[in-house]
Amino acid sequence: xxxxxxxxxxxxxxxxxxxxxxxxxQAFLGHADAFPVRGSALDVACGPGLGSVWLARRGLRVWGxxxxxxxxxxxxxxxxxHGVSGRCRFDVADLDDGLPGGPPVDVVLCHRFRDPGLxxxxxxxxxxGGLLAVCVLSEVGAEPGRFRAAAGxxxxxxxxxEPVAAHEGDGQAWMLARAPLTGRS
Ligand SMILES: C[S@@+](CC[C@H](N)C(=O)[O-])C[C@H]1O[C@@H](n2cnc3c(N)ncnc32)[C@H](O)[C@@H]1O
Numbered sequence: 302x303x304x305x306x307x308x309x310x311x312x313x314x315x316x317x318x319x320x321x322x323x324x325x326x327q328a329f330l331g332h333a334d335a336f337p338v339r340g341s342a343l344d345v346a347c348g349p350g351l352g353s354v355w356l357a358r359r360g361l362r363v364w365g366x367x368x369x370x371x372x373x374x375x376x377x378x379x380x381x382x383h384g385v386s387g388r389c390r391f392d393v394a395d396l397d398d399g400l401p402g403g404p405p406v407d408v409v410l411c412h413r414f415r416d417p418g419l420x421x422x423x424x425x426x427x428x429x430g431g432l433l434a435v436c437v438l439s440e441v442g443a444e445p446g447r448f449r450a451a452a453g454x455x456x457x458x459x460x461x462x463e464p465v466a467a468h469e470g471d472g473q474a475w476m477l478a479r480a481p482l483t484g485r486s
Pocket of ligand 1: 310346349366368372394
């Protein structure tokens, strides 16, 4: 199934112009200040790297993962065009196989990709105080569909984090939340 996903997304991205303006990912407009300006980030299903390169330009070291080799190539080119290749790493990865291992990060970005099976791994990857920025398609304000989150899915999945901001509606659900600092040695 993911091989088909890869082929499908390669087709979507082939020949597509990347956006000229790099800004905070659309779902988090108005919340850019919640993101740190240093440290490390993981961009899950990064596509052509818009979110990754925005984070890298902000000052973070970023690892972007996506099943589409075309998207990963575009992400590398985007980072090079913006002079942040040195802070970016992009790899083809099929997230159906789980999140590749790696050290805890200051930001986990997962924008417009939904795999509830990955939710615990996204939380586990956060450093204490680290920011989760997740946005998925939602049934709230849209027809139910197998790719859409039911009402309350993000709030339930990330109940152990400290909410920063969240919204559900118009077919989209997003959440910004921080890993607790408690328990830190
Ligand atoms: C709607 S796009 C979002 C891309 C990017 N996060 C953004 O906001 O611009 C969804 C992304 O998920 C990726 N994707 C789909 N299935 C995947 C899988 N099994 N493993 C890794 N990436 C996958 C697609 O290649 C695509 O880039």
